[in-house]
Structure formats: C-alpha cells, structure tokens
Amino acid sequence: MKAIRYCEYGSPDVVKLDDVEKPVPADNQVLIKVRAASLNALDAYMIRGAWLNRLIFGLRKPRDTRLGRDVAGVVEAVGKNVTQFKPGDEVFGISRGALAEYACTPERALVMKPPNVSFEQAASVPLAGLTALQGLRKGKIRLGQKVLINGATGGVGTFAVQIAKALGAEVTAVCSTRNLDLVRSIGADHVIDYTKEDFTKSEQRYDVIFDNVCNHSFFERRRVLTPKGICILAGMGGAGVKEGQAIGRIAGNLFTARGLSSFTDQKFAQYMTKMSKQDLIMLGDLIQAGKVRPVIERTYKLSDAPEAIRQLDAGHARGKLVITVGEESR
Numbered sequence: 001m002k003a004i005r006y007c008e009y010g011s012p013d014v015v016k017l018d019d020v021e022k023p024v025p026a027d028n029q030v031l032i033k034v035r036a037a038s039l040n041a042l043d044a045y046m047i048r049g050a051w052l053n054r055l056i057f058g059l060r061k062p063r064d065t066r067l068g069r070d071v072a073g074v075v076e077a078v079g080k081n082v083t084q085f086k087p088g089d090e091v092f093g094i095s096r097g098a099l100a101e102y103a104c105t106p107e108r109a110l111v112m113k114p115p116n117v118s119f120e121q122a123a124s125v126p127l128a129g130l131t132a133l134q135g136l137r138k139g140k141i142r143l144g145q146k147v148l149i150n151g152a153t154g155g156v157g158t159f160a161v162q163i164a165k166a167l168g169a170e171v172t173a174v175c176s177t178r179n180l181d182l183v184r185s186i187g188a189d190h191v192i193d194y195t196k197e198d199f200t201k202s203e204q205r206y207d208v209i210f211d212n213v214c215n216h217s218f219f220e221r222r223r224v225l226t227p228k229g230i231c232i233l234a235g236m237g238g239a240g241v242k243e244g245q246a247i248g249r250i251a252g253n254l255f256t257a258r259g260l261s262s263f264t265d266q267k268f269a270q271y272m273t274k275m276s277k278q279d280l281i282m283l284g285d286l287i288q289a290g291k292v293r294p295v296i297e298r299t300y301k302l303s304d305a306p307e308a309i310r311q312l313d314a315g316h317a318r319g320k321l322v323i324t325v326g327e328e329s330r
C-alpha cells in the first residue's frame with residue numbers, strides 16, 4: 001500500500017510517499033481503509049525532531065516512520081477480540097500512521113462516523129476537537145461568561161471558538177488580520193487582531209482564557225482575568241514555533257500551572273489531550289447538529305501530503321489541512 005513516511009528528522013522535505021506492507025490488525029485492533037486523514041501541529045514537531053521528541057521517538061532517527069494521527073475511513077477487517085465494529089462500518093478517531101491507504105488502531109480509539117458528516121470533516125476532528133473540548137471543560141463555562149481564545153484560527157482554535165459558543169459563552173477571538181472574517185464566520189462575538197493590539201493591555205476582563213499560543217507572561221494574563229478566572233494553557237504556539245521557543249513555553253506553562261498559580265485565586269491549568277470515545281461522540285453530535293462546523297482550509301491528495309506538511313509547518317493554517325485517500329489520490 002501507499003503510505004507517507006519520514007525516515008529521518010528534518011524539514012518537511014524528508015517526508016515521502018512510499019510503498020509499504022499493508023498492516024495486519026492485532027487481536028484488539030481494527031484495520032481501516034482510510035478515506036481521509038488530517039494534520040496536526042504534532043506532526044510538524046515530530047518531523048522536525050525536536051530534542052524533547054527524540055527522547056521518546058528515537059534519538060538519531062524516528063523508530064516509527066509512520067505519520068498522521070487523525071483518521072476517518074471504512075472498517076476493512078477486525079481482530080478476534082474486537083466487539084464494537086465490523087467490516088463496512090464508517091468510523092473516525094485516532095490511529096498511528098493515518099497518512100496511508102490502510103491503518104490499524106485499537107477499537108478504543110474509534111467511534112462510528114455520524115452519517116451526515118463527511119469523511120473529510122470527521123478526519124478533521126479528533127486531536128484538535130478533543131483538545132478544544134477537554135481544555136474548555138476545565139473552564140466550567142457558564143451561560144454568558146466571557147471567554148477569550150488566543151490562537152483562534154488554527155486546528156484547535158477553530159473548534160474552541162465554536163465549542164465555547166455552543167456552551168453559551170460570549171467569545172473573543174485573537175487572530176491575525178487575514179483571519180478576522182474567518183473567526184466572525186464561525187461565531188466569534190468580538191475579534192482582536194494580534195498584529196495591531198495586545199489583548200493583555202485591554203481593560204476587558206475574561207472569565208476564561210483558552211490559550212493556544214502562550215506567548216504572554218503569567219502577570220500579563222492575570223491582568224485580564226476576572227478575580228476567579230481561569231487560563232487554560234492548551235499549547236505553545238502551533239506548528240511554526242521554533243524549538244527553543246517551544247521549550248521555553250512548555251517550561252513556562254509547567255511553572256505557571258504548578259507553581260505560580262497556587263498563590264492566587266485565578267487559576268492556570270495545563271493538560272494533555274486524552275482519547276475519549278465519549279468526547280469524540282459528543283463532537284460528532286455537535287457537528288451533526290450543526291453547532292460546530294469543521295473549518296478545513298484545504299484538502300490534498302495522499303501524494304501531495306508533503307506539500308500539506310510544508311504548509312502546516314509554516315504555522316499559519318486556517319483550521320485544518322485534510323488529506324483525502326482513495327482511488328483518486330494515487
């Protein structure tokens with residue numbers, strides 16, 4: 001089968017379309033005929049081989065050369081212990097090696113695709129949608145609360161704006177000039193162009209800040225939180241952030257959430273996104289109900305995935321970049 005792989009660390013140019021063995025599902029796994037996959041900032045970090053990642057994924061070169069996490073497709077075969085899926089089921093979820101014609105993943109990482117949601121839309125949801133949903137949940141958002149989303153136009157941000165709106169918040173979206181119309185179109189009540197205005201200098205106070213970028217200090221963000229407000233530290237900037245800057249932001253987030261935050265009534269919360277079937281089903285239901293619309297900047301054929309990864313790596317994706325896989329993509 002055809003699969004996108006990276007056999008060394010480096011720029012997006014190391015990514016290649018290769019012929020590899022079709023995977024065989026283990027007893028607890030589902031073999032999916034992939035119809036669509038989407039990219040995440042994580043894919044760009046892995047390819048570049050940041051030192052923190054190398055400790056986990058291979059010091060000199062990646063141990064696992066597969067790429068992609070978010071998948072949607074049709075079940076082709078199941079392992080003998082799989083009980084929830086059968087061949088022909090349309091599914092979406094998280095699978096290593098999603099950028100390929102076939103991928104295998106444990107059944108706990110998949111849910112059924114809602115019928116009126118396309119494979120491309122479903123593939124755009126998992127990691128970004130779960131990150132937005134699980135992060136915003138920490139904010140315990142109540143009707144009418146003021147929520148600011150910093151980094152509102154990437155994969156995670158576009159879901160966060162819409163989920164916060166669906167929870168009844170008054171949403172302020174922070175983005176660059178070219179994306180002002182985009183964030184308005186997905187429901188933001190107010191917009192701040194970060195190239196012209198620093199949200200931490202405004203007189204406005206927010207009950208919840210969902211921070212996808214984490215490019216402001218603890219004190220700057222405290223200044224614009226309400227006295228019992230919470231700042232959710234979701235990320236460190238997106239695919240384009242340089243390694244040194246990313247490490248600084250990760251360390252800053254840890255220090256802020258575990259240290260500084262314990263001395264104030266305002267809270268700073270850090271988290272790691274977890275696979276949750278229940279949350280994926282909830283996201284599918286929100287999309288099916290029209291409350292959330294996946295924002296897909298562009299779809300690419302599998303053979304054009306390296307070009308998509310170059311675009312992701314530039315750090316200014318507008319929503320999600322989706323790879324379609326199928327007969328037409330060869």
Ligand SMILES: NC(=O)c1ccc[n+]([C@@H]2O[C@H](COP(=O)([O-])OP(=O)(O)OC[C@H]3O[C@@H](n4cnc5c(N)ncnc54)[C@H](OP(=O)(O)O)[C@@H]3O)[C@@H](O)[C@H]2O)c1
Nearest residue numbers: 041131151153154155156176235236237238239272273316
């Ligand atoms: N906590 C977790 O477990 C977890 C899981 C998944 C992802 N994440 C993190 O979540 C973050 C977002 O991921 P993603 O996939 O959405 O990334 P992405 O698609 O690459 O989007 C990044 C966005 O950041 C915006 N941005 C860049 N500089 C900005 C600035 N100075 N101010 C405001 N916005 C700025 C860009 O918008 P413009 O084009 O308008 O500049 C872009 O839309 C990443 O840091 C990622 O590591 C965390």
